[in-house]
Amino acid sequence: MRNILLAFDGSENAKRALHYIIDFAQDASKPPVVHVLNVQQEPVLYGEFVTAGTVEELNQSFLDKSQRTLAEAASALQAAGVDYQTHAILGNVAEQVSDAVQRFGCDTVVMGTRGLGSFKGMLMGSVANRVIHEVSVPVLLVK
Template identity: 85%
Template sequence: MRNILLAYDGSDNAKRALQYIIDFAADVPKPPQVHVLNVQQEPVLYGEFVTAGTVDELNQSFIDKSNRTLADAATALQTVG
């Protein structure tokens, strides 16, 4: 079994890489196992009035964005099994 790790951020380059994997999987008798990874850079916050709530909200927004991005890739990959 082949394993492929795809770093995916939703950019045009990432979409091309995803399409390449989809095309590759369609051409081989046994599709590879694809692991999709999305990494977000931790925000740098400046100022005296940054609260824990603000940090939590920012972190949650990054998690939500990452989940949406990964869901898009997963949907595309499910078309080939």
Template identity: 50%
Template sequence: MHNVLVPFDGSPSAKRAIQYLVDSARSNPNLSVHVINVQTEPTFFGNYGSASMIEQFNAAALEHAGAINAEAVALLGAAKIRCQSHEVLGEVVTEVTQAAAKYGCDTVVMGTRGMSSLGNLVMGSVASRVVHGVPVPVLLVK
């Protein structure tokens, strides 16, 4: 585990994934982390949104993603772990899968909310969809 992708949404479980990497860095000084926050693009129905309005919504979403990622970057930086922040618009699993390939990540480390078996079966969780979507190992931190 040298080049890691961390999907980060600011949740307690995502923060535990960052803490796991901070703890792991003591025995892995060459660790490099890519922190990604994916924001869903706004959906407009009908002709109620102009191009400039859509651009403003997208820019605000990316700004919000950057603010969320800043917390993870600060924690990693305080531990002297090399990291890069990535903010994107799209569908979470698709963007995480593409980012893992784009940045040459050998592992994805992410939190999980511990959804019940029935809820996971019916709805599917982002974590389980990432496990099945990416071609590299996924470490889930509870």
């Protein structure tokens, strides 16, 4: 694990995944580079009163939320002395994780088993399940 993609949504499981990476990085003989990715689902809008300005405002609102979420991970990584980059993206989470793996040349994806979705009772979250089937590199799930 030299070039890690951390899918981070701010959930408790995502925070545990973050701390797993920090512990790993501190013990590694060659510290990894961590790409912290937060994907916000694009808004679905219907109706005749939706304007391009409305869509742009909503997209910016989601990206602002993403930046706030990423700031938490960035703070922890910086305090631990781990080399990182943050990425805020709109779209389908599994697809964006797969794209990011390719774009950044990541060799591993680390993520929590369940995020902030509404199906809290699921053993393994649907996003984690989709990511496992979508990406071409190993996926480490942290619960």
